[in-house]
Amino acid sequence: MAEATNPPRGDVDEGKRDFIYLLGGAAGVVGVGIVAWPLIDSLNPSADVLALASIEVDVSPIEVGQAITVTWRGKPVFIRHRTVEEISEAEVVPMDVLRDPQTDEERRIKAEYLVMVGVCTHLGCIPSGQKVGEEKGEYGGWFCPCHGSHYDTSGRIRKGPAPTNLVVPPYEFIQDTVVQIG
Amino acid sequence: MNRRLFKSGSGRLLAAAVLSLGLSVPQAAQAAGAIDVPDHDFSFDGIFGTFDRMQLQRGFQVYREVCSVCHGLRLISFRNLGDGPDSGNNSGGLGYTQEQVKAFAAEYTIVDGPNDEGEMFERAGLPFDHYPSPFPNRQAAEFANGGAYPSDLSLMAKARKGGADYIYYLLTGYIDPPAGVDVGALHYNRYFPGTLTVDTGRIDDETGEPILEPVPGGLIAMAQPLWEDSVVYQDGTPATVEQMAEDVSAFLMWTAEPMLEDRKRMGIKVLIFLVVLTALFYAIKRQVWSKLH
Amino acid sequence: MSSTSSNGIGSGVIKWIDYRLPIFTMMNKELNEYPTPRNLTYMWNFGSLAGIALVIMIVTGILLAMQYTAHVDMAFDSVERIMRDVNYGWLIRYIHMNGASFFFIVVYIHIFRGLYYGSYKAPREILWALGVIILLLMMATAFMGYVLPWGQMSFWGATVITNLFSAIPWGIGDAIVAWLWGGFAVDNPTLVRFYALHYLLPFVIAAVAVLHMWALHRFGSNNPLGIDAKGPQDKISFHPYYTTKDLFGFGVFFIFFAAFIFYAPNYMGHPDNYIEANPLVTPPHIVPEWYFLPFYAILRAITFDISIPFTGIVLIDAKLGGVIAMFASIAVLFVLPWLDSSPVRSGRFRPYFKWFFWIFVIDCLVLGYIGAMPAESPYTEIGQVATAWYFLHFLVILPLLSRLERPMPLPASISEPVLGGGGMAAAPARSPEGASGVSTEQSPETMR
Numbered sequence: 060m061a062e063a064t065n066p067p068r069g070d071v072d073e074g075k076r077d078f079i080y081l082l083g084g085a086a087g088v089v090g091v092g093i094v095a096w097p098l099i100d101s102l103n104p105s106a107d108v109l110a111l112a113s114i115e116v117d118v119s120p121i122e123v124g125q126a127i128t129v130t131w132r133g134k135p136v137f138i139r140h141r142t143v144e145e146i147s148e149a150e151v152v153p154m155d156v157l158r159d160p161q162t163d164e165e166r167r168i169k170a171e172y173l174v175m176v177g178v179c180t181h182l183g184c185i186p187s188g189q190k191v192g193e194e195k196g197e198y199g200g201w202f203c204p205c206h207g208s209h210y211d212t213s214g215r216i217r218k219g220p221a222p223t224n225l226v227v228p229p230y231e232f233i234q235d236t237v238v239q240i241g
Numbered sequence: 242m243n244r245r246l247f248k249s250g251s252g253r254l255l256a257a258a259v260l261s262l263g264l265s266v267p268q269a270a271q272a273a274g275a276i277d278v279p280d281h282d283f284s285f286d287g288i289f290g291t292f293d294r295m296q297l298q299r300g301f302q303v304y305r306e307v308c309s310v311c312h313g314l315r316l317i318s319f320r321n322l323g324d325g326p327d328s329g330n331n332s333g334g335l336g337y338t339q340e341q342v343k344a345f346a347a348e349y350t351i352v353d354g355p356n357d358e359g360e361m362f363e364r365a366g367l368p369f370d371h372y373p374s375p376f377p378n379r380q381a382a383e384f385a386n387g388g389a390y391p392s393d394l395s396l397m398a399k400a401r402k403g404g405a406d407y408i409y410y411l412l413t414g415y416i417d418p419p420a421g422v423d424v425g426a427l428h429y430n431r432y433f434p435g436t437l438t439v440d441t442g443r444i445d446d447e448t449g450e451p452i453l454e455p456v457p458g459g460l461i462a463m464a465q466p467l468w469e470d471s472v473v474y475q476d477g478t479p480a481t482v483e484q485m486a487e488d489v490s491a492f493l494m495w496t497a498e499p500m501l502e503d504r505k506r507m508g509i510k511v512l513i514f515l516v517v518l519t520a521l522f523y524a525i526k527r528q529v530w531s532k533l534h
Numbered sequence: 535m536s537s538t539s540s541n542g543i544g545s546g547v548i549k550w551i552d553y554r555l556p557i558f559t560m561m562n563k564e565l566n567e568y569p570t571p572r573n574l575t576y577m578w579n580f581g582s583l584a585g586i587a588l589v590i591m592i593v594t595g596i597l598l599a600m601q602y603t604a605h606v607d608m609a610f611d612s613v614e615r616i617m618r619d620v621n622y623g624w625l626i627r628y629i630h631m632n633g634a635s636f637f638f639i640v641v642y643i644h645i646f647r648g649l650y651y652g653s654y655k656a657p658r659e660i661l662w663a664l665g666v667i668i669l670l671l672m673m674a675t676a677f678m679g680y681v682l683p684w685g686q687m688s689f690w691g692a693t694v695i696t697n698l699f700s701a702i703p704w705g706i707g708d709a710i711v712a713w714l715w716g717g718f719a720v721d722n723p724t725l726v727r728f729y730a731l732h733y734l735l736p737f738v739i740a741a742v743a744v745l746h747m748w749a750l751h752r753f754g755s756n757n758p759l760g761i762d763a764k765g766p767q768d769k770i771s772f773h774p775y776y777t778t779k780d781l782f783g784f785g786v787f788f789i790f791f792a793a794f795i796f797y798a799p800n801y802m803g804h805p806d807n808y809i810e811a812n813p814l815v816t817p818p819h820i821v822p823e824w825y826f827l828p829f830y831a832i833l834r835a836i837t838f839d840i841s842i843p844f845t846g847i848v849l850i851d852a853k854l855g856g857v858i859a860m861f862a863s864i865a866v867l868f869v870l871p872w873l874d875s876s877p878v879r880s881g882r883f884r885p886y887f888k889w890f891f892w893i894f895v896i897d898c899l900v901l902g903y904i905g906a907m908p909a910e911s912p913y914t915e916i917g918q919v920a921t922a923w924y925f926l927h928f929l930v931i932l933p934l935l936s937r938l939e940r941p942m943p944l945p946a947s948i949s950e951p952v953l954g955g956g957g958m959a960a961a962p963a964r965s966p967e968g969a970s971g972v973s974t975e976q977s978p979e980t981m982r
Contacts, residue, residue, distance in 0.1 A: 076528055083521045087781075090518055097622035101597050106619040110320050110369040127357075288797055316614050392809075396614070399800060400808035434818075497808075500617070500624045507625070508796025515792055519785025526778040533572065533770065 113241030115233065118172055126189045128177060131240050135177040135185055136228060137201075138238070141212060145199065146170050149213035159223045163213045166227050174238060175214045176228050179203040181221035186210060201225070278403030278410050278432060283491055285405075288509065291502050292495055294336035299474055300492025301335055303485045306472045308394060311386060311463075313374030316395035317496050319346035320368040324499065333502055335495070342368050349373055387426070389462030398490070398497035405494040407432065412486035415465035419456045427460035435459015564751055569769035570776055571757035573948050577651075578755060579783035580644035586784060587637040588743065592736050594630040595679075602682065604729040606722045609684035610810040628799040634676050635802045636791050638825035641669065650891050652879030653756040659871040661749035666867045668742050673826070675735040678728040680823055681720075685807030690820045692720045692728070698833070701854040719813060760879025761944055768948035819908055827905030828898050833860040834909050835921035859921065866928045873928055876936035883942040887935050894927045 104112075116129050118138055126139035141149075149163040167173055179186050181203065187193040188201035188210075196202030196209035198217045203210075208219030215224040230240040284293040301322070304314065323342035324334030337345070346366035351373060354361035366373070374393065376382035383390050392400075401407045410432040418429035421439035437460070438453035445452050467485045474480055494501065552558040601620050603612035616623035645665070648654055654662035681692045696714050700707040716723030754763070763769050770776075794801065800808075802824060806817045822830050836855035841848045850858065866873075881888045897920050904917040 079521070079524050079528060083518075083525045083781075086518045086521055090514065093514070097625050098593065098597055100621040101623055101626055102600065103621055105601075105615070105621060105623070106320075106324075107318070107369070107615060108619075110318065115367070316611070316618065321618070396808040400805050402805050404805075504624065504628075504796055504799070508792065511792050511796060512789065515785060515789045519782065519789060522778065522782040522785045526782045529774045529778045533775070 113239060116238045116240065117236060118238055119236035121172075123171075125191070128189055129240075131176075131228065136240055137173070137175050137177040137189060137214075137225075139173045139189075141171055141173055145212040148199065149211060149215075152211065152213075152215075156217075158216050161213075161215060161224055166213050166215075166224070168230070168232060172238070173212075173214060174227065174230050174240065175225040177201075177225070179205065179208055179221055180216065180223045180225065181206055181208050181219070186225075278407045281406045281409045281487070281490075283405055283487070283494070285491065285494060285501055288505055290505055292333065292491065294333075295476060296488050296491050297335045297495050298337075299476065299478060299485075300488035300490070300495075302474065303467070303472055303489040304394070304492055307466050307485075308489065309375060311375055311382070311391035313376070313391075313393040314372040314395050314496060315374050315393050317372045318368070319349075319366060319370055319372065321499060323368070333499070339368075346370060387462065391463070394493055394496065396497045398494040400497075404497075405490040408493055409486050409490040411461075412467055412489070413483055414458070418458075422456065424460055427462055428464050429458060430461045431458040433459035433461040564747075564772075565777075566771065566773045568751065568754075568772035569763075569766075570755055570772050571763060571768060571948055572770045572775075573757050573759065574755060574776070574779075575758050576779075576783065577643075577647040577758070579780060580640050580647060581750075582780040583640045583783055583787050584637065584644055585743065586787070587633060587640055588736065588739060591630065591633050591637060592740070594626050594633065595733070595736065597626050598630055599733060602729075604682070604726045606684060606725055606811070609682060609725060613683045625795070628795045631803060632791065632794045632799060634679065635823070635825065636787075636794075637672065638676070640787070641672065642825070645669070646895060648756075649894075650881040651756055651758060652760050652874070652876075652881065654871045655874070655879050656871065657753050658749070658756065661746060661752075662871060663868055664742055664746040664749055666864065668739055668746060669867075670864060671735055671739045671742065673829075675732060675739065676823065676825065678732040678735070680807075681725065681728045682732060683807060684725065684811045686809045686811055686815075686817050687804045687807040687820070689720060689811035689813065690816055691822055692724065694820055695822075696720065696724075698857045698860075701851075701857045703854065721813075756879060757948060758880060758882065759945055759948055760883070761948060764947040764949075821906055824902070824906075827903075828901035829860050829863060829905070831901040831905035831917045832863050832921045832924065833857065834905075834914070835859065835917045837914060837918070859925075863921075863924060866925065870928065870932075874932040874936050876939065876941065878941040878944065883944055884935070884939055885942060886939045887932075890927065890931055890935065894924075897923045897927065 112132060114129065114131050116127075116138065118127075118140065121127055121138065121140040123140050124142045124145075126137055128135045128137055130136070139145075146163070152163075154160040154162070163170075166175075177185055177189070182205060184203050184205035186196075186201035186203040186208070188195040194202045194204070196211075196218075198209050198211035200210040200212045200214060200217075202208070203219065203221065206220050208221035209217050210221075210225055211217050213224075214227075216222070228240050230238050233239045284291060284296065304312075319342055322335045322345065323337045323339050346368050349366035349370070349372075350363050351366045351370050352361050353364050356362050375391075376385060379390060398405045398408060403410070411430060414431035414433070415428065416431050418424050419437075419439055422429060422437055435458060437456045437458060439456050441452045441454050443452045444450070467482045467489075469482060470480045471485060472480050478484060498504075548558055598616065601612065601616045601623065603609060613627070616627050618624075620626075648662065648665070677691070677695060681688045696711055699710045699714065702710065712718065714724070715721065716727060754769075804821060804823075821827075833856045836852050836859050838855070839848045839852050840850040840855055876884065876887070878884055881891050900916065900920045901924065904913050904920060907913040
């Protein structure tokens, strides 16, 4: 072939030359790394999504014995204003009958308001039992129609395939009757 | 001052240099009748420019008390007012705390819904709500304003040639119309684009038509919005027309480009890095090629 | 291929792969050893720059696509959401926005370089034609991309440009336009299909670019002297000489690019595109993006019907004439290799061509300027003269020049002027790693 010419390596300072190559290469790699970050970070949750990461809910309109469903981070959150009977029912359950032992106290901040993510821990269906007249399951709490999981009035799994209790999201009462979820 | 040195000229010069290599200069895309807007000095001009937070807050006050009667700001959420290093958003806000933002949002009524009964309902504004527009839709806005549409201001500083300078000069450009201009129901503005002419009173010898002479400015539907002391600034700054115009122009630059400071800060670092990198590459290239010659 | 073993590419795994898929051999041959004329100037940097520009556009474009909503009610706001809420969204969008302009700047310089140095001449006609196809694809991609933010210029640019096809007579044009729109005006179906095509075409460009490079490597780069290499002393390996030179070029390019992204991001855009599209209000002056301006000027230059003299029978009305002229202005590039039949490639050795080349450059700049001006006197007249000159240059001047002009004497070889007439003396051949492929540039007879 027309062989490319490569003149002999003269008496250039090889140490200096190698250093400059190394520096150039390193700077190039750093540059690519710096450029990569914004590109990757752009796929992280954006400001408008993060702005909805926490919601405030006024629970005062919920009458005793009723429940509401609010949407938080794309999932339903159940807030039930429990009756005295429901609370005492939940409190007296012995731990050894529970698949996922948790006391009612551990699952609530104020006894009358139970706040839970309304997603069955089995395979992600939404349990029924929120509205008046809906199937509440054998334990008076919630019932998942997909595979028949029964939750009690504290949202704990009592019967059926679900492995754990309904998840309690991070929340706090920022006012007497205002809950901030997330 | 550096600011003056770099003020807008640098970008344009660079652009001209690059484009003269390529094809043509786009800003030649000038409509007939458009006016070259003079430069006004803003704190955010130049490559080191930053917003003046107090000015943005004053500008916001002007917007709220004057402009918002007709003009929307739909791309701005209340939360943007409190953006800053501690809010998780990169771009800077107006310097308000999260509490102030919340209280501020709550002053507005937002229509939300539907609720469980399928009804829309009203509630107090929350930080993630967008700024409510004064009219429900464009038709309503036009109807209420005699057919003229009061534009949404969110992007105004980028949607007009001249940007914030244009807004400033427009707001301060309400002067008496030149003799012979019939303004009708409109208002003369020295910097509003238009194709006004006045009759010079002379007659063209050849055609016999009266000679018309173009005059700068145009007729705008918006009446002069800012008057001395239209607002009372909380920080005690005297509310002259120029002061309010400058403040609200700066504020609208922020609404159009909230990431402006971020962009300029990052730009310095990137350019310094690139210059060093390029110098290194040049040295390497020289080194490699020195073997040839 | 023997070159693999003789060059000792890699070890173990590499060898194993290379035996089955000689990709390393190919890369070594095309990117490392690839013999390149030793005298390329910085004007030859723009090919690789175009490549990097394409990569930048595709990478940022894919990320933007993940945030964008292609619906007329949401497109504008989704772009503003990218600018305001998406992490570094503003940066990615400004890179993409200005990247389009820079892509065109680079490609136009690349094209004018080819025009000056006769890079379109035999045996590089197909290489050139592929380049013109890339230009056409780029224009289509850029045009559709500009529609996506759904601003006023997006909408009205789309309306005006798609309406060009309505110039085709006998109702065919109108049918085509309705087909393009998927409706009776530019609307949601138009936006969505433009989005799909805007995503697709860059990959088609990449594919044609591969063909472009394939054709390039067949005969190797042209060079500022326009003469063929006479032997090994005229060429150097691509790496490290041109890799380092290209890297330096990237650096300079990125400095200019960054200056715009960070300090004049909207300079090359039009303010009206920050106003949401409104089908009921036309902006007072519709101006395409700067890189289309010369073609837009040619489109608008035909303001007269073309008819058979003295009969009044209109053959081509002004509207169709403009469209034909605009497409012809690019089509003429395809036949350029046959219009300019001068055996001398480089403009350096063509005393008159050189002048006409620069007049042509100015002509294109004038066309660009006129494209940005309103369609009124005197701009229309200037545009018509410039358009006439554009075609005159290709169709009359170049064919005549190649017959009438007496070129200056060509240097004997590439290395001669480089080495000050020293010929071979100063260029010992590269270490004898054997013949790694055959350069088709010269037959063995011409080799010394």
